Amino acid sequence: MNNSQTLRQKLACLFEGTGQYRRAGHILDIALISLIMINVVAIVIESIPSVVEQYYNEFLVLEIVSVAIFAIEYLARLWACVDKTQYAAIKGSNTKRRLSYFFSPLAIVDLIAILPSLMMFLFPLDLRFLRVLRLLRVFKLTRYSRAMQLLLKAFNDEGSSLMAAFFIMAVVLILASCGIYLIEHDIQPDKFGSIPAAMWWAMATLTTVGYGDVVPITPLGKFFGGVITLLSMGMVAIPTGLLASSFSEQIRKRRQFFEDAVHEQIQNGTLNDTQQEHLEELRYKLGLSKLEANKAIKTQLNEHNGHLFCRHCGKRP
Known part of the structure; x- marks a missing residue:
């Protein structure tokens, strides 16, 4: 239990970029910003039929890797949010704190960034509007x-x-x-x-x-x-x-x-x-x-x- 708590506190410090994790948090932010920009450019280029036919597998791999990274980030933030300064001050259980974070604007943006792709993987349909919704990932830049x-x-x-x-x-x-x-x-x-x-x-x-x-x-x-x-x-x-x-x-x-x-x-x-x-x-x-x-x-x-x-x-x- 103590090890889990320590890991959670480390993650909270990493996401907040405080203490000894300030530099690591800054590097993480730059890496995620770069991944978001790569995704936005890829989604725009993917609208060109000739390009997507030639590099379909590469686009698919990029999408799977990106969704996996964004999903891990989202779950990690949701788990570690109880140790962040803003939510640690909320009286009540950790569930209450996580619910407060879950409905925060930044958390909703993070969820929107992965939800369209998850729906495309779950439902074998050519949902073009869901593909366009992936461009909403650009709003993740709001966090950084x-x-x-x-x-x-x-x-x-x-x-x-x-x-x-x-x-x-x-x-x-x-x-x-x-x-x-x-x-x-x-x-x-x-x-x-x-x-x-x-x-x-x-x-x-x-x-x-x-x-x-x-x-x-x-x-x-x-x-x-x-x-x-x-x-x-x-x-x-x-x-x-x-x-x-x-x-x-x-x-x-x-x-x-x-x-x-x-x-x-x-x-x-x-x-x-x-x-x-x-x-x-x-x-x-x-x-x-x-x-x-x-x-x-x-x-x-x-x-x-x-x-x-x-x-x-x-x-x-």
Whole structure:
């Protein structure tokens, strides 16, 4: 039992990339990222009939090996999650902790990465849509990309604001569709014969795409289309601005959190090896560059030492 527990703790540290397993965890992340990218490229190339006929066996071997590795990783993470800091704090049994991890977004992405292939192996059918679903493996990169995690955090924090912005866009979409339908449906019944048909033009115009396949031809319709085009610039800028500001705020919070951690670790104006190791692990988890981390450490050290010595004579007060 003790050996099993020790192995589980080692796996948890390896997946978290903490302690003595920080370098090994980093290497594991790079290996899995490489395997994911190879799979994505292979799935795209596999859509070429001449290539898949010539290298069918090679694609099949790659798929089997990849699914086996991803499945082992998924089961290992599910088993070791009870010793991860985030889930160890959950009160209750290990089953409760594993269920909490099982329904987490990252665990669901890991499951989706192997589920389509397992269904293809279990059911002897040419399920093309399942083959395409294998491209969802690219979302596994979310686990290893700090920038993607920041973006998801920004989506989560600005969820209510984004919903409000999309609601406004939906109202404008309906109004634009109704307006162009009333103006153009008699002149172009094939393109603006109904409000749902007019929504294609409204969507293309509001998103500033403007395919040009459906356009108003009456003077009033052109004027109305111009107004909608100008209005669409502000509509598109709302969610973009919200995400940009939230993304910047997430970066600022992480930098501030690291600076606060440095401030807590400083003793007697220096940092020992243990403290530096702890800060290095924190830097990696927060996705900060070494330049940013060194700048924060230098700033905190200067502020700390500035309080220890007199600004005028340079002596301790």
